[in-house]
Amino acid sequence: MSELSLEPSGVADCVDAAVAYWGSDSTRLLQVLREVQERYNHVPPAALEHVARRLCVPISRVRGVAAFYDFLATEPLGLYHVLFSDDVVDRMHGSAALLDRMCHRLWVEPGKPSEDGLVCVERASFLGFCDQAPSLLVNQRPITRLDEARVDLVCECILARRPLAEWPAELFVVEETVRRAGPLLGDTLVPGAALRAALERCVASPTGTQAVLEEIKRANLLGRGGAGYTTGLKWESCRRQSTTPRVVVCNADEGEPGTFKDRLLLTRYADLVFEGMTVAALGIEAKLGFLYLRGEYRYLLDGLRETLDCRRRAGLLGPSICGRDGFDFDIEIHVGAGSYVCGEASALVESLEGNRGIPRNRPPRLAEKGYLGLPTIVNNVETYCAAAQILEHGVERFRALGTAKSSGTKLLSVSGDCARPGIYEYPFGVTVREVLADCGAGRTIAVQCGGPSGRCLDQDEFDRRIAFEDIETGGALIVFDDGRDMFEVARHFSHFFADESCGFCTPCRVGTSLLARLMDKISDGRGSEHDLQTIEQLARLLHGASHCGLGESAGKPLLDTLQRFRPTYARRLVAHGVEPAFDLDGALARARRVTGRDDPGAHLLGETA
Amino acid sequence: MSVSALSDPAVDPSRGCKRGEGPAPEVFALDGEAVPFEPGQTILQAALAAGRHIPHLCYHPEFRPHGSCKLCTVKVNGWHATSCTTPARAGLAVESETQELNDERRMLVQLLFVEGNHFCPSCEKSGDCKLQAVAYDLGMTSPRFDPFFPDRPVDASHPDILLDFNRCILCELCVRASAEVDGKSVLALGGRGLGKHLEVNSPTGLLRDSTATVDDKAMTVCPVGAILPKRRGFAIPIGRRRYDLKPLHLQAQEHAPRTPEPTP
Numbered sequence: 001m002s003e004l005s006l007e008p009s010g011v012a013d014c015v016d017a018a019v020a021y022w023g024s025d026s027t028r029l030l031q032v033l034r035e036v037q038e039r040y041n042h043v044p045p046a047a048l049e050h051v052a053r054r055l056c057v058p059i060s061r062v063r064g065v066a067a068f069y070d071f072l073a074t075e076p077l078g079l080y081h082v083l084f085s086d087d088v089v090d091r092m093h094g095s096a097a098l099l100d101r102m103c104h105r106l107w108v109e110p111g112k113p114s115e116d117g118l119v120c121v122e123r124a125s126f127l128g129f130c131d132q133a134p135s136l137l138v139n140q141r142p143i144t145r146l147d148e149a150r151v152d153l154v155c156e157c158i159l160a161r162r163p164l165a166e167w168p169a170e171l172f173v174v175e176e177t178v179r180r181a182g183p184l185l186g187d188t189l190v191p192g193a194a195l196r197a198a199l200e201r202c203v204a205s206p207t208g209t210q211a212v213l214e215e216i217k218r219a220n221l222l223g224r225g226g227a228g229y230t231t232g233l234k235w236e237s238c239r240r241q242s243t244t245p246r247v248v249v250c251n252a253d254e255g256e257p258g259t260f261k262d263r264l265l266l267t268r269y270a271d272l273v274f275e276g277m278t279v280a281a282l283g284i285e286a287k288l289g290f291l292y293l294r295g296e297y298r299y300l301l302d303g304l305r306e307t308l309d310c311r312r313r314a315g316l317l318g319p320s321i322c323g324r325d326g327f328d329f330d331i332e333i334h335v336g337a338g339s340y341v342c343g344e345a346s347a348l349v350e351s352l353e354g355n356r357g358i359p360r361n362r363p364p365r366l367a368e369k370g371y372l373g374l375p376t377i378v379n380n381v382e383t384y385c386a387a388a389q390i391l392e393h394g395v396e397r398f399r400a401l402g403t404a405k406s407s408g409t410k411l412l413s414v415s416g417d418c419a420r421p422g423i424y425e426y427p428f429g430v431t432v433r434e435v436l437a438d439c440g441a442g443r444t445i446a447v448q449c450g451g452p453s454g455r456c457l458d459q460d461e462f463d464r465r466i467a468f469e470d471i472e473t474g475g476a477l478i479v480f481d482d483g484r485d486m487f488e489v490a491r492h493f494s495h496f497f498a499d500e501s502c503g504f505c506t507p508c509r510v511g512t513s514l515l516a517r518l519m520d521k522i523s524d525g526r527g528s529e530h531d532l533q534t535i536e537q538l539a540r541l542l543h544g545a546s547h548c549g550l551g552e553s554a555g556k557p558l559l560d561t562l563q564r565f566r567p568t569y570a571r572r573l574v575a576h577g578v579e580p581a582f583d584l585d586g587a588l589a590r591a592r593r594v595t596g597r598d599d600p601g602a603h604l605l606g607e608t609a
Numbered sequence: 610m611s612v613s614a615l616s617d618p619a620v621d622p623s624r625g626c627k628r629g630e631g632p633a634p635e636v637f638a639l640d641g642e643a644v645p646f647e648p649g650q651t652i653l654q655a656a657l658a659a660g661r662h663i664p665h666l667c668y669h670p671e672f673r674p675h676g677s678c679k680l681c682t683v684k685v686n687g688w689h690a691t692s693c694t695t696p697a698r699a700g701l702a703v704e705s706e707t708q709e710l711n712d713e714r715r716m717l718v719q720l721l722f723v724e725g726n727h728f729c730p731s732c733e734k735s736g737d738c739k740l741q742a743v744a745y746d747l748g749m750t751s752p753r754f755d756p757f758f759p760d761r762p763v764d765a766s767h768p769d770i771l772l773d774f775n776r777c778i779l780c781e782l783c784v785r786a787s788a789e790v791d792g793k794s795v796l797a798l799g800g801r802g803l804g805k806h807l808e809v810n811s812p813t814g815l816l817r818d819s820t821a822t823v824d825d826k827a828m829t830v831c832p833v834g835a836i837l838p839k840r841r842g843f844a845i846p847i848g849r850r851r852y853d854l855k856p857l858h859l860q861a862q863e864h865a866p867r868t869p870e871p872t873p
Contacts, residue, residue: 049812060810064799067806339801356798361676361694503779503805505677510720513803514754534754541713544689545679581755 014039015050026057027372029065029354033072034295034337038140041081041120042073068356068502070124070338071295077120078113080158083137085127087257088448088492089415089478095134098151099123105155119158125340125496126257127296130415130478131422132175139164140298143171174299176264177422180438182409183397184385185264185425191271192316194392198279199322201391212283213239216387219395220407225251225343225380226450226474228406231387234377238284238367241375245287248280248329249371249378251348253294255340256451257496258476261411262381264423266293266300269385270307274331276384278316279391281329284377289331292348295338304333340500344548345378346370347502358504359548382411382475402428406467414439416448416479426466432477433462441479446486446564448478452493453553456486456560487568490561491519497554508551511542515558521581522572528579532562532569635699640706646697653681653693656705662858663705664714664743666721666832667780668693672789678721678780680714680743715747722752724803726759726775727833733842734834736850740778741833742857757803764809766817769839770828772807777835779805787827795821807835 018035022028032055036047043066052059066072084090084099103110103121113120129135132144136154141164143154150171157167178185198212205211217232238246250273254262265273277289293301308331311317321327334352336342342351346360349371360366370376379387386408390398399407406428412435415421419440426435432447447457449466450473457464457471464470480489498512515538518531539555546552562569585604592602634645639656646655651674656663667678676694683692684704692703704710721727721740729735764772779798784807787795795816799808811818821828823838831837847853851860 058794058797058810059812060794060797060799060808060814063814064797064808067800067804067808069801356801361691363696499802501802503800503802506679506717506720506778509779509802509805510724513757514720514723517755537716541716545682545713545717547676547679547691 011036011040011044011046012050015047015054019051019054024055026055027352027354029055029057029062030069030337030351031334031354033062033066034335037072037337041077041079041139042075044076045074048074065354065356068339069295069336072337076113076117078118079161080119081137081139082119082121082154082158083124083127084121085129085133085135086123087126087130087133087496088452088489089130089258090127090133090135091492092416092480092484093133095146098134098146098148101148102151102155105152106158118161124296124338125499126255128254128260128263128294129174130258130260130413131177133415137296140295141172142174142296142299144174172299174263174267176267178264178425179414179420179422180424180426182425182427183393183401184382184389184409184411185269185423187269187272187389189269189272189275189388189392191275191311191314192322194272194275194388195278195282195316195322198282198391199324199327202282209282209285210239212279212391215390215395216283219390219398220405221383221386221390221398222406222468223380224382224386224410224474226256226454226472228468228472231379231383234367234379235280235284237365238375238377241368243373243375244285245374246284247288247290247371247374247376248277248284248286248331249289249345249349249352249376250277250291250331250381250384251343251345251378252297252381253292253336253343253348254297254381255294255343256453256474256476258413258415258448258451258478259474260413260415261423261475263297263300264411265381265385266297266304270304271311272385272388273381274307274311274317276386276388277331278321278329279388280377280379280384282321282327284375286377287328287330288371288374289329290352290371291331291333292342292352293333293335294343295336298335301333301335308333339502340496341502341548341550344550347548348378349376356502358502359550380474403465403467403469405469410466410473410475412466412473412475412477414477414479416477417441417444417481417484418479428467429465431463431465432457432471435466435477436462436479439479441481443481443483444479445482445484446480446489448480448489448557449473449476451476451478452496452557453549454556456557456564458564485568486561486565487519487523487572490557491516491523493557494519494554497550501550501554502548505545505547505551507542507545508547508554511538511546512551512554514538515542515555517581519558522569524583525572525574526579526581526583527569527573528575528577529573530576530578532573536562637697637699637701637703639703644697644703650697651693652683652685652690652695652697652701652703655697656692656703661705663692664746664858665693666739666743666778667782669782669785669830672782672785675781675785678717678778680717682713682717683710711747715744715749716753718744718747718749719751719753721778722749723754723756724759725777726756726761732776732834733837734776736847736853737845738834738852739832739857742852745852746856746858759803761806764816766815767819767821767839768817769823770816770821771837771839772809772816773835773837774807775835776833777807778833779807780832782830782832783807783827783836786830787821787825790826793820793825793827795819795825795827 018032052062108114129144134146135144201211221231222228319328342357344359347357351357366376412424494516498516501508501512503509542555636643644659665681674693676691681692761774784796797808
């Protein structure tokens with residue numbers, strides 16, 4: 001890492017270099033800001049102004065975008081920016097104590113840059129390494145399997161101001177643990193094989209490229225992101241649009257806490273992902289492709305770009321793919337900057353356009369008017385992998401596994417209280433109980449399926465099946481044993497949604513924060529039965545009135561746990577009726593600190609510190 | 610208002626429908642009564658055109674609806690939907706004036722009250738404020754939740770305009786007016802979640818250094834007291850203001866889409 005230089009000319013050069021790479025179109029705003037952030041660990045005011053000039057956009061938009069994304073800072077963070085993953089699994093594995101240890105060693109407060117400009121230690125919602133928690137990012141590079149020794153080693157490197165390239169390489173090893181492979185993970189794709197098989201079908205079919213869609217439809221491939229929309233129908237409605245060019249987008253913004261399957265696919269199966277996207281491009285006759293990579297996975301960018309280059313050299317991307325005239329398609333990788341809501345397809349498209357990631361109103365659907373108003377499909381990483389395999393190995397092999405309504409296999413990201421966390425590939429229809437047995441979970445009291453926005457299952461529900469006809473999930477399974485307090489889990493999720501709400505609609509913007517505050521109030525020993533009723537009302541309001549899935553889901557973990565684990569709430573309540581949130585004696589704490597007093601006279605009568 | 614500022618000039622935003630005479634309009638049911646609509650109209654537009662009130666804050670007849678305040682939430686065939694952005698379709702069964710929906714709307718207004726710093730007795734917009742008026746309409750008697758008391762400094766830099774962000778409900782009407790009507794883009798939205806805020810398009814971030822003028826549409830469209838012309842605060846005394854004289858639900862149609870010409 002080079003020494004920081006904040007000379008204005010340096011900033012302008014940095015912006016110019018980013019604009020030279022990305023171009024000066026306003027859709028490049030986020031990518032240019034991100035590059036500046038990478039160089040300086042913040043985006044200096046001079047850079048904001050220069051970006052506005054170079055991209056010809058209002059400075060208010062530049063500032064607005066910079067303030068939207070967690071990974072863009074407009075104040076200096078220091079030479080080293082450390083982000084601790086603050087998801088529930090990392091917490092279960094002791095991330096909070098390790099963060100405290102690091103802050104103590106470095107003599108900093110969380111979220112506050114050190115005064116010497118050396119380091120800033122912060123929390124991030126979810127980094128994506130639950131199978132090897134606790135984890136952190138330092139200047140965008142992941143360090144997993146944290147323990148006290150590793151944290152101390154990181155502190156030493158930071159205090160010695162060693163460039164990241166000189167840190168022990170072992171620190172940065174990310175393990176990819178496949179615990180159970182099926183047809184998807186057992187695949188050894190020869191790059192181009194699925195594409196050639198698809199092209200053969202198109203040549204043999206009187207309908208031409210429509211044949212690709214017929215195969216996907218016949219396979220009954222349902223979206224692997226969790227919503228389970230029929231992929232073939234989505235592609236077909238996009239193909240029907242007369243506007244061109246059409247756009248293929250891969251949603252690699254794997255932000256649902258507890259999910260890390262896409263990390264594996266992007267690390268080890270990148271060719272399969274790109275092959276699936278290219279197959280889709282053939283099917284809908286698209287020219288433009290984007291992979292939207294979550295900012296937390298920035299460390300995968302160079303490898304992915306290399307894979308793209310290899311594919312271009314092999315004639316599998318670019319003009320006349322596989323020698324077929326008119327089959328022109330290429331893929332560009334955009335990197336996100338820390339925003340969970342951008343995993344929502346239309347918010348992702350907004351982010352691709354360089355805007356704040358606000359979900360759009362529907363209609364129109366993205367298939368009609370997506371990226372820059374062009375017909376667009378957005379699919380999950382795993383969906384594209386499955387699509388490539390369907391074309392390569394045939395519909396029959398795909399449909400041979402799974403249930404009547406859910407064909408094929410599903411990757412599950414298993415983490416939490418289990419002996420063998422990692423990636424498991426199962427045919428659809430597997431029961432939660434089977435997964436728990438395989439991953440070595442014991443004394444399990446609950447499983448959170450599909451992350452905070454999914455659903456919480458208790459022991460009576462472990463015979464339910466992972467399938468679109470029963471429990472549909474993006475694939476995160478977080479296991480909780482009898483040592484866990486499900487109220488604390490729900491409280492943590494309530495803060496997650498409050499932090500990640502985009503703020504567009506009233507119920508989600510304000511309601512998620514109110515839910516988090518009510519949960520804190522109960523946690524602080526000031527809750528009442530009345531607060532539980534209020535939580536239920538707010539959760540229902542969020543579910544009915546929110547603009548997108550984030551708000552709709554935000555109350556679910558609270559309702560689920562209230563229903564299943566009510567005693568963990570009840571034992572914290574102090575009153576039946578209304579109980580004030582305001583802590584009169586607590587409000588004097590600052591005065592006590594300032595005056596250095598803690599004697600009985602500095603407390604309200606009958607209360608002690 | 611400038612129609613040319615909108616992306617589809619064939620759409621008359623004041624009616625939200627294609628111009629010209631078509632065949633007899635189709636109808637949907639609003640609380641059991643037939644409401645006619647024209648192609649391109651949303652449920653709210655059609656309802657207002659028929660003189661039927663659905664509470665709303667971020668909708669304005671001159672701008673493209675965007676559906677952020679969620680006050681106009683109705684149930685369409687049993688499912689929640691935002692009526693200002695949901696296209697009207699023949700045969701829909703729309704519920705609006707129900708206890709359940711009005712309870713939800715009241716809670717939404719309470720959320721807006723506790724999010725910002727809204728102190729009606731000391732606010733110069735009192736009586737002209739849509740947030741206050743809709744709260745009265747919905748029978749809100751208290752903010753119910755603990756207020757957030759956000760710290761939002763005012764921008765009093767402009768000689769003729771005061772920006773008091775404490776009262777901003779983030780309806781984006783000023784943003785849309787500035788972009789679509791004034792063609793100035795003086796205001797934009799920034800940030801995320803509770804940190805969402807108005808950004809002024811000027812090098813300093815101050816309104817003084819922007820191109821805003823007091824007669825811009827953007828500076829007159831604010832439904833609350835976030836954007837105020839200076840030196841006019843009490844020209845009309847409290848007690849004789851718009852919503853003092855007549856509750857909001859009885860005059861919504863006055864600034865709603867014009868009633869379609871009756872078909873012969």
